[in-house]
Amino acid sequence: MVSIHDCAGIEALRHRLRLDPDMLRRWRNAFFKQHRDADEAFRELPPLQRAELAAAVTCHHLELLERHDSQLDGASKLLFRTARGHRIETVILRIASGRTAVCVSSQAGCAARCGFCATGHMGFAQDLTAAEILDQVALANRILRPEGRSIRNVVFMGMGEPLHNEEAVYQSVGILQSPRYFDLAPGRILVSTVGIPDAMVRCAERLPRARVALSLHSARQEQRERLIPLARRYPLAQLRAAAAAVAAQQQRPLMIEYLLLDGVNDTTEDLAALADFLHGLPAHVNLIPYNPIADAPHLHPTPSARRREFAASLSALGFRVTVRYSLGADIAAACGQLVHSR
Ligand code: SF4
The missing domain is CATH 1.20.1160 (Paired amphipathic helix 2 (pah2 repeat))
Structure with a gap:
């Protein structure tokens, strides 16, 4: 076939x-x-x-097992089974502005084992094929059709580290952008990584018009290693150099994702380290609220007043910053919550 x-x-x-x-x-x-x-x-x-x-x-490479619609906002979580029998999750995000995005998985499980992420606690099961990645978008579009909506943005922020499955991700982005297929505007595709320096640079070269986001989460090496075990292999200086190379290659600010964790990465010292990392780097920082998971009872979200303060301090230092909100917290579809329980 x-x-x-x-x-x-x-x-x-x-x-x-x-x-x-x-x-x-x-x-x-x-x-x-x-x-x-x-x-x-x-x-x-x-x-x-x-x-x-x-x-x-x-035509289809995934089987839809379950659909959960948020009662709080416009998120729907879809649970699929792959041909190899693994379960993956995809999230449709109906954004208040009218845009519709989909957060796709690139792997079943993840080997990066980030401490704040439910998927990271599952371990790794399989790399998805390009067809399995694309089918998440195709099936999301079918679900949205009766609502008169269709996917305009695709973010690789679901299960898995996209840069651990580079070829399938590059192939799928090519087809998402192709006028013969999904025909999505290149800037509406975002590949988010916890930071694999060489692969980030390759990604920017292979996908010059797609956006790359770096999930930094801490600009202090020791703290970052505690949150993201993979960071032990990649010192911040190496990551900073790769971030600068990506921004230069793409000729636009790099997206920096920063999950705010109470007392862990939101202190004055963390702010100073982040400002150092950002100094001279064309970047836009997204501050993301943490969605607690059962596997990490020691981590808590930064209170909203501190979040605003952190954002205001960064902004006062001249950095571009946005405080983001996650959709789908009531259906465990928000950032870092994706996991299959069976
Ligand atoms: S945050 Fe991303 S890279 Fe880290 S464990 Fe979760 S899915 Fe993997």
């Missing part, structure tokens, strides 16, 4: 079936741009070729 996301495979099938390129385009548009069901999209083709193509092409 050929995946619907496999450009070369579909083109070879088109030749073999002597299918008119315009017909193929209509079929692909029905699936990727009008978000119609696979059977409905196949009806764009002449009956004979429809049957042959349908028998040779796999």
Whole structure:
């Protein structure tokens, strides 16, 4: 079987079936741009070729097991099963401005084992294929179709460290941006990493128009290592150099994600270290509230007054900063909460 996301495979099938390129385009548009069901999209083709193509092409690579809609905000969490039997989660974010984003997983579980993250406590199960990453977006679009919405932004902030699964992530971003497929504006795709210096630079080179975000969470080496064990391999100086290279390559500020943890990374000393890290770096800092998880009872969110103070201090020092809010906290779909429990 050929995946619907496999450009070369579909083109070879088109030749073999002597299918008119315009017909193929209509079929692909029905699936990727009008978000119609696979059977409905196949009806764009002449009956004979429809049957042959349908028998040779796999349109979906994930099985939807559960859907949970937030009662607080516009988040929906989708639980999928991969062909290898692992469970992954995807979050649809209906943002108040009217935009709709999807937070996709790039792995089932994660080997990075960040202490504040539910996925990190699961351990690693599998890398997702590009088709499995893309199917999260395709299936989210199908769910949104009756609401008259479609995905405009894709963020790689779900389960997994995207830069531990580079090729599948690069391939999937290429197809998300391709006018023949999802046709998303390149700047609306964000790849977020906890910081693997060489891979960050490669990512900016391979995806010059997608955005890269660095989850910094602390600019003090020891504290960062406590939060992100992977940081032991990558000293802050090396990470800072990679961050500067990414910003230069992309010719725009790098997104820095900073989860605020009470008494852990929100002190005056932390602020000074962060200011040092940011000095001379074109960057935009997003301060994110922490969503507590059962596996880390010692970590607590920074109170909102301190969060505002931290933001105001950074801003007064001349840095660009936004205080973000997570959606989906009531369905364990907010940042760092994704985990399958079975
Ligand atoms: S924060 Fe990201 S990189 Fe760290 S354990 Fe969680 S999923 Fe993995």
